[in-house]
Amino acid sequence: MRIVALADPNSTRLAHAAKKYGISDERCFSDAAELAEKFPAREGFAEVAINGTMDAQHLDTSRVLLEGGYDILLEKPIATTLDDVLELNRLAEENKRLVVICHVLR
Numbered sequence: 001m002r003i004v005a006l007a008d009p010n011s012t013r014l015a016h017a018a019k020k021y022g023i024s025d026e027r028c029f030s031d032a033a034e035l036a037e038k039f040p041a042r043e044g045f046a047e048v049a050i051n052g053t054m055d056a057q058h059l060d061t062s063r064v065l066l067e068g069g070y071d072i073l074l075e076k077p078i079a080t081t082l083d084d085v086l087e088l089n090r091l092a093e094e095n096k097r098l099v100v101i102c103h104v105l106r
Contacts, residue, residue, distance in 0.1 A: 004046050007035040032061040036068030048073060059084040062099065066091045071098040 005027040008014040018028050029035040032051070041047055049070040053061045058079050065072055078101055079085045092099045 005029065005035055005039050007032050033064040036064045036070070039068075041069035041071075047071060051075065055080050059088055062088055063091055066095045066097045066099075069095070069097070071100070073100050073102055076101050076103050 003021045003023065006014060006017050006021070006023050007029040008017065009030055011030075014028055014030075017023070018025070027039065029038065032049075032053070035049075039046065041049075047070070049065045049072050051058065051061055051065060051072050051074045055077055058074060058077075062072055062074060078099075079088055088099060091097075
């Protein structure tokens with residue numbers, strides 16, 4: 001795996017991660033929607049997005065990534081309500097994308 005783009009609303013964290021992973025400014029975005037719009041998924045280049053946002057943001061950030069063509073690795077919990085879980089499932093099916101849940105050890 002190789003990190004090819006980043007999104008973070010915190011410019012300090014974004015700059016730190018960009019330096020750490022050698023990501024150019026053109027591939028740094030303020031949020032998932034901007035990333036998905038300007039950097040849509042492409043086979044052989046960027047096919048998967050890791051969504052590590054806060055729990056309450058999972059549905060909104062995953063929605064734009066799925067619509068941008070990304071499969072998603074999503075931290076647990078999937079969402080904060082059953083309705084959001086069901087909506088995320090519907091979006092994944094509608095966009096023919098995968099949502100894989102990871103359990104982060106802290």
